Amino acid sequence: MTTLVFLDPAFEDGRPADAAEPQLLxxxxxxxxxxxxxxxxxxxxxRPRKLPAHLARLAxxxxxxxxxxxxxxxxxxxxxxxxxxxxxxxxxxxxxxxxFLTRGPEGTGTPTxxxxxxxxxxxxxxxxxxxxxxxxxxxxxDSLDAPQQPWLLLGAxxxxxxVNMAAIRHAKANGADDxxxxxxxxxxxEGATSTVxxxxxxxxxxxxxxxxxxxxxxxxxxxAAVFDAAGKAGWALGYGPLxxxxxxxxxxxxxxxxxxxxxxxxxxxxxxIRTSQRxxxxxxxxxxxxx
Amino acid sequence: MTTLVFLDPAFEDGRPADAAEPQLLxxxxxxxxxxxxxxxxxxxxxRPRKLPAHLARLAxxxxxxxxxxxxxxxxxxxxxxxxxxxxxxxxxxxxxxxxFLTRGPEGTGTPTxxxxxxxxxxxxxxxxxxxxxxxxxxxxxDSLDAPQQPWLLLGAxxxxxxVNMAAIRHAKANGADDxxxxxxxxxxxEGATSTVxxxxxxxxxxxxxxxxxxxxxxxxxxxAAVFDAAGKAGWALGYGPLxxxxxxxxxxxxxxxxxxxxxxxxxxxxxxIRTSQRxxxxxxxxxxxxx
Numbered sequence: 001m002t003t004l005v006f007l008d009p010a011f012e013d014g015r016p017a018d019a020a021e022p023q024l025l026x027x028x029x030x031x032x033x034x035x036x037x038x039x040x041x042x043x044x045x046x047r048p049r050k051l052p053a054h055l056a057r058l059a060x061x062x063x064x065x066x067x068x069x070x071x072x073x074x075x076x077x078x079x080x081x082x083x084x085x086x087x088x089x090x091x092x093x094x095x096x097x098x099x100f101l102t103r104g105p106e107g108t109g110t111p112t113x114x115x116x117x118x119x120x121x122x123x124x125x126x127x128x129x130x131x132x133x134x135x136x137x138x139x140x141x142d143s144l145d146a147p148q149q150p151w152l153l154l155g156a157x158x159x160x161x162x163v164n165m166a167a168i169r170h171a172k173a174n175g176a177d178d179x180x181x182x183x184x185x186x187x188x189x190e191g192a193t194s195t196v197x198x199x200x201x202x203x204x205x206x207x208x209x210x211x212x213x214x215x216x217x218x219x220x221x222x223x224a225a226v227f228d229a230a231g232k233a234g235w236a237l238g239y240g241p242l243x244x245x246x247x248x249x250x251x252x253x254x255x256x257x258x259x260x261x262x263x264x265x266x267x268x269x270x271x272x273i274r275t276s277q278r279x280x281x282x283x284x285x286x287x288x289x290x291x
Numbered sequence: 292m293t294t295l296v297f298l299d300p301a302f303e304d305g306r307p308a309d310a311a312e313p314q315l316l317x318x319x320x321x322x323x324x325x326x327x328x329x330x331x332x333x334x335x336x337x338r339p340r341k342l343p344a345h346l347a348r349l350a351x352x353x354x355x356x357x358x359x360x361x362x363x364x365x366x367x368x369x370x371x372x373x374x375x376x377x378x379x380x381x382x383x384x385x386x387x388x389x390x391f392l393t394r395g396p397e398g399t400g401t402p403t404x405x406x407x408x409x410x411x412x413x414x415x416x417x418x419x420x421x422x423x424x425x426x427x428x429x430x431x432x433d434s435l436d437a438p439q440q441p442w443l444l445l446g447a448x449x450x451x452x453x454v455n456m457a458a459i460r461h462a463k464a465n466g467a468d469d470x471x472x473x474x475x476x477x478x479x480x481e482g483a484t485s486t487v488x489x490x491x492x493x494x495x496x497x498x499x500x501x502x503x504x505x506x507x508x509x510x511x512x513x514x515a516a517v518f519d520a521a522g523k524a525g526w527a528l529g530y531g532p533l534x535x536x537x538x539x540x541x542x543x544x545x546x547x548x549x550x551x552x553x554x555x556x557x558x559x560x561x562x563x564i565r566t567s568q569r570x571x572x573x574x575x576x577x578x579x580x581x582x
Contacts, residue, residue, distance in 0.1 A: 026407065028315070100322075
């Protein structure tokens with residue numbers, strides 16, 4: 001089941017609500033305009049992972065949209081309330097926690113904020129094991145638009161995710177599981193809901209690479225944590241620009257995200273690519289330890 | 292006030308609902324992913340304008356997102372119910388009617404559909420009279436992406452409107468009222484919530500121009516109706532490609548949309564441009580007659 005807790009000044013630890021009952025006004029700009037931001041994070045044993053990184057990114061997204069975000073402490077208490085109820089209902093298996101912040105009902109100027117928690121779907125967990133087939137899809141943007149064009153909201157995780165969802169549907173309709181977006185000028189950007197990582201091994205040096213943030217992609221909290229851990233474990237680290245040829249030449253490619261963690265990419269545009277059970281195991285062990 | 296009517300198989304004429312009470316599940320993909328489509332249309336004297344065109348565009352948007360749309364008759368009855376109640380509450384002044392269709396609550400596969408009706412805000416009506424100052428903003432896309440890249444949903448009117456809203460905020464923060472988006476390759480695209488029209492008069496021939504649909508813009512129902520009426524009134528009609536220089540050289544430029552109708556553009560990037568009270572009056576008279 002899904003557990004809901006609304007951030008509400010009248011309820012210090014958040015206001016629990018029934019997910020099976022209507023809870024949002026139909027005039028909320030979150031739904032009428034996709035005007036809001038969100039985060040998805042993993043909880044294990046009732047404890048959220050990488051919470052400071054997710055709260056920091058949420059605050060950054062909210063600032064990009066000029067929505068006033070509740071203080072971190074209010075999120076933290078609401079998350080704790082949601083997870084306590086979620087563990088009670090579903091046990092302490094891995095859970096997906098989502099934070100939502102919308103501009104609120106039209107004309108009120110009061111944002112709407114809530115937390116949901118639910119068990120991680122089995123199909124999501126399976127992608128860690130079985131990997132994903134991806135299509136390369138043009139995202140339509142050049143890779144260098146973001147800094148000069150704040151209205152494009154390129155680095156913000158907004159509720160306006162219809163294109164991301166359409167891209168995944170397009171992939172599934174074409175025999176794949178997910179996508180890697182490319183820019184109009186041929187750079188590797190990101191997955192529909194994930195960050196792209198790739199590994200190269202040469203002369204005993206293992207290098208972990210990811211596209212550069214300046215291309216307008218979302219800063220991945222999992223990518224950042226993996227880089228931090230891998231750096232300490234002796235990996236060399238690098239940032240793009242990357243092109244599709246780099247994906248094809250890599251020793252392994254993954255989609256990194258908070259819930260799925262590291263999903264090995266097994267095929268690109270229908271063709272198998274190199275994978276490495278050894279590198280996946282090593283990095284996954286690092287990821288499992290991220291708190 | 293806002294009147295709400297949900298499309299609901301159990302209610303032939305739609306199910307009226309209180310806009311001041313929560314009506315949507317917090318798990319509706321319309322809000323959690325901006326995954327849905329909408330239309331905004333004008334009603335005058337309790338009667339919707341251009342309804343067939345709006346229903347056709349809604350069906351096209353829904354098809355692009357692969358959401359099953361309710362039959363037109365169900366929309367028509369719900370709109371009639373909403374407008375009857377809206378006139379009762381607020382009188383028969385101009386009203387904005389919005390149609391919403393989302394993918395529905397996660398995991399249900401059942402779309403959510405509703406109609407809202409409310410008086411047109413005075414500030415919107417004022418823009419017909421006083422015109423709008425616009426900024427030219429890069430939309431980030433090249434102008435020829437749309438046909439090959441259906442996952443970009445470029446011709447669909449989706450709920451993922453955060454960028455459109457951010458662009459308007461950016462305009463207002465910089466002394467303007469609205470924007471005209473341009474493509475990365477320098478073409479004129481569209482307004483944030485409107486279609487661009489421009490007029491040229493030469494040797495007694497009046498020509499009305501608008502950007503070509505192939506650039507990935509939304510097909511404007513008001514633009515189409517104005518073109519139809521203007522053609523019958525002896526205007527020559529033309530479609531882009533248009534560049535910003537065309538806007539600066541035109542005898543008049545308007546933003547055309549269903550609620551605001553024709554808003555004369557008075558300034559571009561802070562500089563006054565040519566306007567024509569005569570041409571605005573002539574075209575506005577045609578627009579007023581559109582049913």
